[in-house]
Amino acid sequence: MHPPWGGAVQLPGPRNVIDLAQLRLDVEARVGVALSDATELFKFVDHIVSDGKRIQTGAVARQLALRQVRRGTSLGGGVAVPHAAVRRLPRARLIYIQLQAAITMDVSDHEAVRDVLTLLVRYPPSPADHALLECIRDPDMNPVLIDLLRRGCCAEVVERLARGA
Numbered sequence: 001m002h003p004p005w006g007g008a009v010q011l012p013g014p015r016n017v018i019d020l021a022q023l024r025l026d027v028e029a030r031v032g033v034a035l036s037d038a039t040e041l042f043k044f045v046d047h048i049v050s051d052g053k054r055i056q057t058g059a060v061a062r063q064l065a066l067r068q069v070r071r072g073t074s075l076g077g078g079v080a081v082p083h084a085a086v087r088r089l090p091r092a093r094l095i096y097i098q099l100q101a102a103i104t105m106d107v108s109d110h111e112a113v114r115d116v117l118t119l120l121v122r123y124p125p126s127p128a129d130h131a132l133l134e135c136i137r138d139p140d141m142n143p144v145l146i147d148l149l150r151r152g153c154c155a156e157v158v159e160r161l162a163r164g165a
Contacts, residue, residue: 024091027154031098038105054088076109080116085123093120096149
């Protein structure tokens with residue numbers, strides 16, 4: 001578990017600064033995971049997050065699947081960022097999954113997905129949560145985060161997101 005983090009994230013565009021003083025983020029990495037499709041991926045994330053009490057088994061997988069149906073979450077280039085707001089989630093979580101073999105998801109460039117950055121936030125999502133998602137999806141930030149997570153540098157990911165660099 002990582003400590004709460006504060007400060008501000010600098011983002012491109014009109015909403016360029018968000019206050020992260022009240023946002024807590026846990027980051028973890030799972031490398032070499034064998035899954036065959038998006039449904040298995042969402043169930044895998046659900047298994048990591050659900051506790052059967054506060055967050056019921058299946059709730060996270062359902063939210064991720066609903067979000068995926070509304071609009072694909074692939075960034076292209078073999079990277080997807082599925083995300084959802086989850087009721088009763090104690091704090092935001094970023095779960096990186098590097099798949100053993102690429103899986104097919106609804107992607108615009110038709111490239112199979114191998115790197116998955118799943119962002120889960122509390123329901124209802126705040127403006128800071130939306131800004132965090134945009135920071136993770138940023139084409140300059142995304143490869144840096146994936147490289148750090150492949151090496152297990154979760155604390156440095158939190159620092160980079162906090163700095164927005």
